Amino acid sequence: MSNTTKMSSFEIRTSLFLASVYGLRMLGMFLILPIFAIYASQLSGSPSQLQIGLALGVYGLTQAIFQIPFGISSDIIGRKKVIYFGLTIFILGSLIAGVSTQIEGIIIGRAIQGAGAISAVLTALLADLTREEHRTKAMAIIGASIGFTFALSLVISPWLNEAIGVPGIFFMMAVLSLMAFLLVRFCIPEPTRESNKTSITLKDFYSILGRIDLGRLNLGIFVLHATQISMFMAVPFFLISQGDIPLQDHWKVYLPVLLGSFILIIPVIIFSERLKQVKKAFLMSILTLLTAQVSFIYFSNDLTGIIISLLIYFVGFNFLEASLPSLVSKIAPANKKGLALGV
Structure with a gap:
């Protein structure tokens, strides 16, 4: 087997380190999702659902x-x-959210957290440090780390909520981000390609923004994450009201669902990679997400229906979460990957 058909040790090592950076940063974010809506509803001032959703x-x-x-x-x-710079901003936002006792302060902290927007830059860095023929594999490693941290967060989030509370989790986000900072500093090399530094003009921006192929992928990423946030605004309440499951036991639902979705997604990955049917796999995944949302509408009054709907949702979500950024990095111009992934 030639060297071009498999990832080099450098590419594997770099992908694992970047996956760890993703994982450390995303773990803190995922820990909040299953518990925040219930925590925020109990804050002083009786925050409205709009304020909780905004936070x-x-x-x-x-x-x-x-x-x-x-x-x-x-x-x-x-x-x-x-x-x-982005990780420093994220740490600052985490600390502000952690010391806030009212929803307004948490909203400010969360806004500052989001301003440390490095996801696209991390993906661009991965693209700089891996060959194009191995980029899907590298993104799959990162996708696996995201999936693992998501599953882990659903298991330990209720326990951490009991142990240190949501403010403590915000402080933990700051610590995890500091660890990610150190990983980037000491374990990940600076790209040597000249393509990772270039001048960007307004014309370049409009050319990227005007590309229909990139626009479709960008819209897909936006909708995908919107469904995730919306779902966790509702599902924890349904598990309590319809399933009579206390918050600290929600992981008993989430963990089997996620593990089941990982098992079910394997044929989808094989289907898209080996048979070169990426478009069909995308359409299948989008249809799967739509099926899950319709299922939530009609079967959310029953615990079994909620669990089945969650399973269907995560089969589609996990495939799209790993694949969409990889496709953007592949079709974007080599010296405009940061811009394209940022859009």
Whole structure:
């Protein structure tokens, strides 16, 4: 087997380190999802559902705003410098949210967290450090780390809520992000390609923004994450009201569902990679998400229906979560990956 048909030890090592950075940063974010809505509803001042939803969603809003300038900056001054800056902002936002006792302070902290928008830069850094023919494999490693941290968060989140509370989890986010900072500093090399530093003009921005193929993928990523946030605004309450399952036991539902979805997604991955049927796999995954949402509408009054709907949802979600950024990095211009992934 030639060297071009398998990942080099450098590519594997780099992918694992970057997957660890993703995992450390995302673990803190995922820990909040299953418990925040219930915690926030008990804050002083009786926050409205709109305020609670804003506290969860404002992270995504500010992240969307800052992904593009962060991506452009990484194309100009280098990936790692932008990652350091973004992680520092994220740590600051975590500390603000942790010390806040009212929903307004948490909203501010979450907004600052989102402003540390480094996801696109991390993906661009991975693209810089891996060959194109191995990029899907590298993204699969990161996708696996995201899936693992998501599953882990659903298991330990209720326990951590009992032990240190939501404020403590926000402080833990800051610590995890500091660990990610150190990993980037000492374990991940600076790209040597000249393509990772370039000038970006307004014309470049409009050319990326105007590409229909990239636009479709960007819309897909937006909708995918919107469904995730929306689901965790509702599912914890349904598990309590319809399933009579206390918050600290929700992991007993989430963990089997996630493990089952990972098992069921294997044929989808094989189908798309070996048979070169990426488009069909995408359509199948989108249809799977739609089926899950319809199932929630009609069967959310029954615990079995909720569990089946969750299983269907995560089969589609896990495939799209790993595949969409990889496709963006493949079709974007080599010296505009940070910009394209930021959009």
